[in-house]
Amino acid sequence: MVKKKPSMGRQKIPIAKISKRTHLQVTFSKRRSGLFKKASELCTLCGVEIAIIVFSPAEKVFSFGHPNVDSVLDRFLSRIPPPESAGAHQIVEAHRNANVRELNVHLTEILNQLEAEKKRGESLQQMRKAGQRQFWWEAPIPELGLHELEQLKVSLEELKQNVAKETNKILIGSISSSSPFVAVNDVGTTGFFESKPTWFNPTSTTPNIYYDFGYGHGLF
Amino acid sequence: MVKKKPSMGRQKIPIAKISKRTHLQVTFSKRRSGLFKKASELCTLCGVEIAIIVFSPAEKVFSFGHPNVDSVLDRFLSRIPPPESAGAHQIVEAHRNANVRELNVHLTEILNQLEAEKKRGESLQQMRKAGQRQFWWEAPIPELGLHELEQLKVSLEELKQNVAKETNKILIGSISSSSPFVAVNDVGTTGFFESKPTWFNPTSTTPNIYYDFGYGHGLF
DNA sequence: CTAGCTATCTATAATCT
DNA sequence: TAGATTATAGATAGCTA
Numbered sequence: 001m002v003k004k005k006p007s008m009g010r011q012k013i014p015i016a017k018i019s020k021r022t023h024l025q026v027t028f029s030k031r032r033s034g035l036f037k038k039a040s041e042l043c044t045l046c047g048v049e050i051a052i053i054v055f056s057p058a059e060k061v062f063s064f065g066h067p068n069v070d071s072v073l074d075r076f077l078s079r080i081p082p083p084e085s086a087g088a089h090q091i092v093e094a095h096r097n098a099n100v101r102e103l104n105v106h107l108t109e110i111l112n113q114l115e116a117e118k119k120r121g122e123s124l125q126q127m128r129k130a131g132q133r134q135f136w137w138e139a140p141i142p143e144l145g146l147h148e149l150e151q152l153k154v155s156l157e158e159l160k161q162n163v164a165k166e167t168n169k170i171l172i173g174s175i176s177s178s179s180p181f182v183a184v185n186d187v188g189t190t191g192f193f194e195s196k197p198t199w200f201n202p203t204s205t206t207p208n209i210y211y212d213f214g215y216g217h218g219l220f
Numbered sequence: 221m222v223k224k225k226p227s228m229g230r231q232k233i234p235i236a237k238i239s240k241r242t243h244l245q246v247t248f249s250k251r252r253s254g255l256f257k258k259a260s261e262l263c264t265l266c267g268v269e270i271a272i273i274v275f276s277p278a279e280k281v282f283s284f285g286h287p288n289v290d291s292v293l294d295r296f297l298s299r300i301p302p303p304e305s306a307g308a309h310q311i312v313e314a315h316r317n318a319n320v321r322e323l324n325v326h327l328t329e330i331l332n333q334l335e336a337e338k339k340r341g342e343s344l345q346q347m348r349k350a351g352q353r354q355f356w357w358e359a360p361i362p363e364l365g366l367h368e369l370e371q372l373k374v375s376l377e378e379l380k381q382n383v384a385k386e387t388n389k390i391l392i393g394s395i396s397s398s399s400p401f402v403a404v405n406d407v408g409t410t411g412f413f414e415s416k417p418t419w420f421n422p423t424s425t426t427p428n429i430y431y432d433f434g435y436g437h438g439l440f
Numbered sequence: 441c442t443a444g445c446t447a448t449c450t451a452t453a454a455t456c457t
Numbered sequence: 458t459a460g461a462t463t464a465t466a467g468a469t470a471g472c473t474a
Contacts, residue, residue, distance in 0.1 A: 009447020010470045015264050027470080028266040029441085034468060035262060038255050038451095042274075044235050046248040049275040052259075053296045057266055061296065073293065076273045076281065229464025230453045247453085249459095254451060258468095443474085450468070457461075 028057060036064040049075070248277060256284045269295065 018024040032054060039050050043066040051072035052064040063069045238244040252274060259270050263286040271292035272284040283289045 006472090007446035007448090008471060010449050010468080011447090012449065013265075013470070015261050017267050018265050023470095024266055025441095028262070028268065030469065031258070031262050031265070035255070035258050037468090038251070038258060039272075041235050042248070042251045042255060045233075045238050045251070046244055046277050047237050048248070048277055051271075051273045053271045053292055054262075055269040055292070055295065057268055061299065063296075072273055072275070073297075075275065076283075077293070079281070226455085227463040227465090228454055230451080230466050231464095232466060233453070243453095250452065257451090445473080446469105446471095448468100448470085450466100452464100452466080454464095455462080457459105 024057060032056075032062060039064050040066070051076070244277060252276075252282060259284055260286070271296070 018027055035054075036052065039052055042048060043050055048066075049072050050064070050066050051069045053069065054062045056062060065072050238247055255274075256272065259272055262268060263270055268286075269292050270284070270286050271289045273289070274282045276282060285292050
């Protein structure tokens with residue numbers, strides 16, 4: 001009997017710009033996930049702070065941060081303290097930011113717990129497939145779960161809408177009174193990704209060189 | 221003939237903070253390199269702009285960027301209009317505070333419901349052990365529950381994204397109004413890396429959750 | 441787009457130089 | 458401290474649903 005090969009497995013690809021658009025999208029998604037996972041592992045293993053910002057081919061922004069992007073950027077940028085006269089202002093801002101950050105932490109915890117719940121659900125499903133007659137007694141409970149989930153979902157939708165609404169207000173407020181640019185989603189710079197990275201030369205046999213230069217080699 | 225084993229090969233390690241200091245250093249170096257390499261490949265393959273900032277355990281800053289860190293950060297920060305004008309600013313403040321309050325309220329609700337979910341799961345497992353035999357005909361329900369959970373997760377991720385966006389706005393308002401950030405070369409703060417990641421619980425079976433929320437979902 | 445699968449490629453933990 | 462080695466863990470290209 002001739003079977004078709006189930007998979008070619010992972011094929012080697014040249015590190016050069018992917019031409020096929022859909023393919024590129026998929027690769028971007030997967031590798032972005034992988035990159036962020038690597039980053040998260042580095043955080044956990046070594047207890048470091050990281051921020052990653054990526055502008056996707058589709059002009060979207062993706063970011064990863066521990067504890068969160070803003071705090072890391074803040075630290076990074078304040079290494080060269082901007083000649084800001086309004087010191088008090090920044091303090092106030094920082095204080096308020098604490099609230100939002102706290103919310104972020106809560107949300108993250110919730111996400112973790114939900115992941116666990118999902119896992120549980122999956123294993124239940126698998127067990128049922130493995131033999132319905134063995135595990136049928138678990139049936140009535142999930143119904144409750146579903147109901148609760150519906151409510152939860154509704155709450156979340158509301159919340160989402162509220163956030164969006166508030167965001168709008170904020171944006172409108174600041175735009176009409178001050179600066180003329182609205183460009184939250186703008187694509188001002190086009191083709192920024194066309195040029196080859198200057199920091200990486202695929203034709204060279206030299207191992208890649210990364211911008212991993214530390215900036216604090218015993219300066220103090 | 222007995223040969224000595226040349227290598228144990230790569231061993232599995234738990235994703236949790238490495239305790240041994242020297243070991244941690246080595247791992248950090250290697251994984252940082254690996255991370256930057258992945259980033260460089262992503263740049264080349266997909267033609268995207270990336271910035272990565274890492275505060276190492278040794279209090280150093282490492283960064284990677286294509287085309288360079290500053291331009292990416294600049295772009296990132298510029299996405300949110302720098303709010304200037306005291307009047308408008310206060311209005312924004314007010315809205316933002318309302319926002320936070322609302323978020324808190326909803327979060328509390330969600331947390332409560334999640335608690336219920338957890339309890340439900342616990343009792344579910346107990347029941348399974350007890351092996352009661354009723355209601356087996358409702359077995360298909362759990363699948364729906366799982367589906368709902370998926371949706372719920374998505375909703376939460378969006379919510380997280382919104383919160384992060386808010387944080388960005390606020391932070392950027394306080395930073396970008398002052399001056400261009402150029403500098404990279406100093407080391408100041410200490411002890412920021414001691415805390416464990418709040419977003420990852422190594423004792424749980426939950427897979428890692430990443431902060432990979434895009435900002436371009438057309439909310440505006 | 442999200443998710444799963446498999447074969448294969450790549451990263452890297454442990455070890456040694 | 459840093460690079461080389463090796464075997465294994467982990468990431469992912471190409472498909473499929």
